[in-house]
Amino acid sequence: MKDFSFPGRIAGLRARFDLEAAKFQGIDALIVSHPENVRYLTGFSGSSGLVVLTKTDALFFTDGRYAVQAEREVPGFERVVLPAGSILLVAAGDWLREQGETENVSCIGFEADHIPYSAYRTLEQTLDPDDRAQQAVFARSGDVEALRAIKDASEVAKIRAACQLADACFAHLCEFIQPGMTEARVAWEMESYFRTHGAQKLSFDPIVGSGANSALIHGRASDRVIGSSGGPEFVLMDFGCVLDGYCSDITRTVVIGGEPTAKMRHLYDSVLGAQLAALAAIKPGVEGKSVDALAREMLKDAGYGEMPHGLGHGLGRVVHDLPLPTFSPKATVVLAAGMVATVEPGIYIEGLGGVRIEDDVLVTESGCERLTLATKELIVLGN
Template sequence: MLVSGIFNVRYLTGFTGSSGCVLITPRKRYFFTDFRYRQQAAREVRDHEVRIVGGPALTGAARYAMARRIRLGVLGIEGADVSQRSYRELRSILKGIRLRDVSGTIERMRAVKSGREIRLIEQAAAICDRAFGRLVRKQVTGRTEKEVAWLLEGWMRQDGSEPLPFEIIVASGPRSALPHGVASDRVIGPNELVVIDMGARVRGYCSDMTRTFATGRLSARRLAMHETALAAQAAALKAVVPGAPCAEVDSAARKLIEGEGYGEAFGHALGHGVGLEAHEKPTLAPRSRERLSAGMVVTVEPGIYLPRTGGVRIEDTVVVGPGGPRALTRFARDLRRLK
């Protein structure tokens, strides 16, 4: 198998660079990279023979395999990661070897986390918790969404986060109805909703959480939206147990939201896996065919988005266990006030 997805490469080898691939044979595992990463690979890569090649690692690995007459027969490749050009090059080099798309194989392995991985995600989650704790003590109204995002990112980086896994979402007032409303120059005003979605990263592992805040008094409708999202999340969390179909977990939240008349306002999946990537397997969605397993780390994030009225979302990262989910993100879920 030829593994080229960089997060999969990191999972298998520990390599944190941006260029490399892995060749797995029945007898041996090889890691390929170029001259720029010679020293880094020697320091980081574990349980693989390191080979330095000229040019792209993927084609370098193929040439090495042919030159050494490594018996392959059929070679699995990650088609989702290989460009058409790279595929043609592999075909021209690996004459007589059948290529088979095995995309998703390593991702399925990554879906169930080890104790070490869970601890790192929990550390990343704690960084987010502490940043939210600082935010509720700050003056927020009168600042732009970008200013708030910069504050949060600065605090998280000072607190030990590596580069954040995604751009912080700060969406206020009518912009809170944008599920991915990244921070803008809009000035946050009084008596409105503010949705903040952010994550931290520790030793490569991500956290992901969302909280909805109020900057003063809210209308009964906006309060009801938040109460509905909170109840929907609670219903879904009860369904998060090993063996549960991911579609049924999604349904637990979706049915409650639909029952309150907001079905059309919840258009995204309920959640996703979290690990080396902020979004990975499994997916908690209506059409998902996956099931939860103990050790999976997933988000549960129902939302309601109404144009002109605003939006709410409550998201937690939880680990699946035999006794139910354990929340790794722990900042209060109720509607906190921002000054």
């Protein structure tokens, strides 16, 4: 047996060649081109790679820039290193055409969500240059993504480590932030902390909103001076890092500039209550939309109207990973053990500010496990 780094993933993908014949045309081979899907199957971290998987063969195509890297990162695959300037998809098509002449490789799938029409036409012409229809290409969707939705033990360990680093960053920020700093300065401190503690990069551009800016759901850090309102104000921070190829995503809301008002405490406690209820409802077999509905109704009952976004999304190799969406009014996902997602209710009031509390969670056999463990008590900074 070939020494694949991820043999279960390869076997799982092959099992899908005929699994959804009612939805898709059954296939003899699949071309995987999306970079995140390629890395998931192979471990390859470069920018030029493509996988061709048949029922018996597994090939990895790259160019000469990555010859040594591919040898290190892609065991078990037959590696095809092409000259600079080569088109990987054409080379893959040439190989598949040759296989079609000697093997039963006539139906070839491609990732329809990730290959543009021009590339599809190139592949079609490469496989059948004489228009004799010996081989045909068929659109496939979600084959690798279905596997990615369920994290294996190695993936969970990496996400857990990224979450631990996010927790540590929040603890550092609570010591660092002072009235008079700008939101942008805090955002830079986040990035500096992550970079100097092992992260490859941030999961996304961090959100730091203070005072009225905390009501901007996806607001970016500005030059606003934190604490400049002259009274207590919210500081909402949404951030995360990429560690060993996997993401974390956490949001915490604190108060700075004095003790929070009764209205601020009610807002915070309402959001926290909705989040805790949602966490308690998560377990295998539950529909994602029902968890979203629970949190949404609690916030309405508290007097805050409609939550303006979904309750959460999948998390993994990318910050919005499969299953997507996980928790929203339109989510169709049924939760299963091994899924990792965010749970992030929020309420945003123009003029006053906003509160969002977000954790990353792993769906377990009996419920869920929080992976982000930073405190959710309402912290008052700068006193």
